[in-house]
Amino acid sequence: MQTRGDKGLESQLGGEHTEGVDADETRHLPAEPRNLNMYGKKTLCLISILLLAPDFAAASPASQREAILAVMAQVFAAVASKKPEDWRALQLAEGTTLSFRPDPNGEPGELEMRMSRNEEMLDGLEDDSHEYLERWTGKPTVLIRGPIAVVWGEYEFWIDGALSHCGVDAVDQVKIDGEWKEANIMWTVEKYNCPTGPKH
Numbered sequence: 001m002q003t004r005g006d007k008g009l010e011s012q013l014g015g016e017h018t019e020g021v022d023a024d025e026t027r028h029l030p031a032e033p034r035n036l037n038m039y040g041k042k043t044l045c046l047i048s049i050l051l052l053a054p055d056f057a058a059a060s061p062a063s064q065r066e067a068i069l070a071v072m073a074q075v076f077a078a079v080a081s082k083k084p085e086d087w088r089a090l091q092l093a094e095g096t097t098l099s100f101r102p103d104p105n106g107e108p109g110e111l112e113m114r115m116s117r118n119e120e121m122l123d124g125l126e127d128d129s130h131e132y133l134e135r136w137t138g139k140p141t142v143l144i145r146g147p148i149a150v151v152w153g154e155y156e157f158w159i160d161g162a163l164s165h166c167g168v169d170a171v172d173q174v175k176i177d178g179e180w181k182e183a184n185i186m187w188t189v190e191k192y193n194c195p196t197g198p199k200h
Contacts, residue, residue, distance in 0.1 A: 065142045068149050068173055071180045075171070076134045084122040091182035092174070093119040101189035118182075133158040137166065137195040147175040155187070156196060166194035 059067075071090060078086035095118040103112040116124075140153025151171040157164045167188035173180045 061144065064144050064149075068142055068144070068151060068180050069140070071173060071182060072140070072151055072171065075182060075185075079132050079134045082125055082127050082132070084125055087118075087122055087125075091118050091185075093117070095172075095183040095185070097121040098184070098186045099189060102191065131160050140169075149173040149175075149180065154195070156194060163194065163196050165189050165191050166196075
């Protein structure tokens with residue numbers, strides 16, 4: 001099917017040839033053929049913009065959020081598996097792992113900070129006989145700007161079917177080669193006032 005714009009361009013390319021164009025449409029044709037270089041430059045510019053546009057611009061916010069939370073689901077699965085290779089498939093080795101927990105040697109309310117590179121954290125993983133389960137206790141917040149994202153949400157951590165603690169996960173993700181990866185992860189370890197478990 002030929003559009004009006006196609007017919008007009010056909011007329012310009014063919015000079016006085018207006019076959020297939022009715023009398024009303026010929027009123028909108030230019031008196032003199034336009035410089036076709038103008039069309040070529042605009043088309044080339046548009047193609048360049050489309051080729052250079054990053055892939056995250058084409059994805060909808062909903063699909064981006066879904067992909068980011070899918071990475072978090074895999075992180076929770078890696079917690080359960082305790083396999084370093086599962087973690088390495090999800091995160092950047094150069095990233096940071098950081099947690100705050102009650103200081104066992106401090107005064108009530110004092111916190112102990114533990115920090116390491118992601119790869120160093122994996123060196124400390126132990127394939128023990130315990131069963132671990134981490135899960136969200138609410139709907140996490142996801143903030144996205146281009147190739148970076150932040151996930152913030154409350155979680156619970158269970159060991160061998162019993163609640164161990166709860167807290168907040170704060171995870172930085174980056175999009176590399178079309179895939180979201182965990183860059184940095186932080187969390188708090190809280191023993192009381194969890195959605196499930198004792199109140200204090």
